[in-house]
Amino acid sequence: MTRSLHPLFEAIAAATTEQSLRFRVMDGVSEYFGVQRWGIYLLDADNGLASVDTKGVSATFIEQYQKVGKAVDPVLAYVLKYHAPAHEALVLPPGAWKQCELYKRCCSTYDHEHIMTGPLVGRGQLVGTINFARIGHVPAFDQLDLARLGAVCAHVSARLAELSKPALVPNSVKCRLTPREIQIANLVAKGLTNAEIGAELWITQNSVKQALKRMFRKLEVSARTEMVTKLNDIPWQ
Structure with a gap:
C-alpha cells in the first residue's frame, strides 16, 4: 500500500519560517518517493538560485548542472512550460534518456538513473523546484509518483506564499x-x-x-x- 502523504502535509503546514519549511521537506520527503538524492532549489527575482538544500548531491554536480546541464534539461523545460511535475520518461521518447545531452553532460557521471522535478510556484511564476533522482538499477518514476509530487509541491508553494506575506504588525x-x-x-x-x-x-x-x-x-x-x-x-x- 502506498504510504499516505498526510504526515508530510501536516509538517509543511506547521512550518513557521521558510528555513524550517525547507528542513521539514528535506528531512521527510525521500521516504515517500524511494529516492536516494533530492533537493529544493529556490529562485530569486532574477531567476537565479536563492538557496539550495540537497541530500546525497555533491556541490560539483550542482555546479556542473548550472553550468552545462540546466540549459539542456528537458524535464526542467517541461516544468517551466506547464508548471507541472515531470520525469524523463514523460518528456522523452522511449530509449532517448541516455542519449540526451543532460544525461551525457551531468547525470551519467553521477549515476542519476531516473530524475523527476516538480514546480514551486507563486504569483503565477516558478519560484523554485523540488528535484528527485534515483540511482543504480531501480524502477523509473511513474504516474503515481508524478501525482504525489504535484500534491507536495502544491502544499509547499502555498506555505511559501503564506510565509512571504509581511507580518501583521501595527x-x-x-x-x-x-x-x-x-x-x-x-x-x-x-x-x-x-x-x-x-x-x-x-x-x-x-x-x-x-x-x-x-x-x-x-x-x-x-x-x-x-x-x-x-x-x-x-x-x-
Missing part, C-alpha cells in the same frame, strides 16, 4: 521593534518556546531571552501573554 509598534524583534513577537504569538524560537531563527536561547526583555521594556509589559495581548489589541493600520 505601524505604531513597528517604530518601536526591530525587524528581528518583530520576528520573535510573531513566533511568541504562535506559542513557540524560547528554545524553539532560537532554533527557528538560528540564534541562541539566551539571545531570545535578552531580546524579549528589551521588547517588554519597549512595549511596557512584563510577560509574554501580556505582550501578545497588547499587540493584538492595537488597531491595524
Whole structure:
C-alpha cells in the first residue's frame, strides 16, 4: 500500500519560517518517493538560485548542472512550460534518456538513473523546484509518483506564499521593534518556546531571552501573554 502523504502535509503546514519549511521537506520527503538524492532549489527575482538544500548531491554536480546541464534539461523545460511535475520518461521518447545531452553532460557521471522535478510556484511564476533522482538499477518514476509530487509541491508553494506575506504588525509598534524583534513577537504569538524560537531563527536561547526583555521594556509589559495581548489589541493600520 502506498504510504499516505498526510504526515508530510501536516509538517509543511506547521512550518513557521521558510528555513524550517525547507528542513521539514528535506528531512521527510525521500521516504515517500524511494529516492536516494533530492533537493529544493529556490529562485530569486532574477531567476537565479536563492538557496539550495540537497541530500546525497555533491556541490560539483550542482555546479556542473548550472553550468552545462540546466540549459539542456528537458524535464526542467517541461516544468517551466506547464508548471507541472515531470520525469524523463514523460518528456522523452522511449530509449532517448541516455542519449540526451543532460544525461551525457551531468547525470551519467553521477549515476542519476531516473530524475523527476516538480514546480514551486507563486504569483503565477516558478519560484523554485523540488528535484528527485534515483540511482543504480531501480524502477523509473511513474504516474503515481508524478501525482504525489504535484500534491507536495502544491502544499509547499502555498506555505511559501503564506510565509512571504509581511507580518501583521501595527505601524505604531513597528517604530518601536526591530525587524528581528518583530520576528520573535510573531513566533511568541504562535506559542513557540524560547528554545524553539532560537532554533527557528538560528540564534541562541539566551539571545531570545535578552531580546524579549528589551521588547517588554519597549512595549511596557512584563510577560509574554501580556505582550501578545497588547499587540493584538492595537488597531491595524
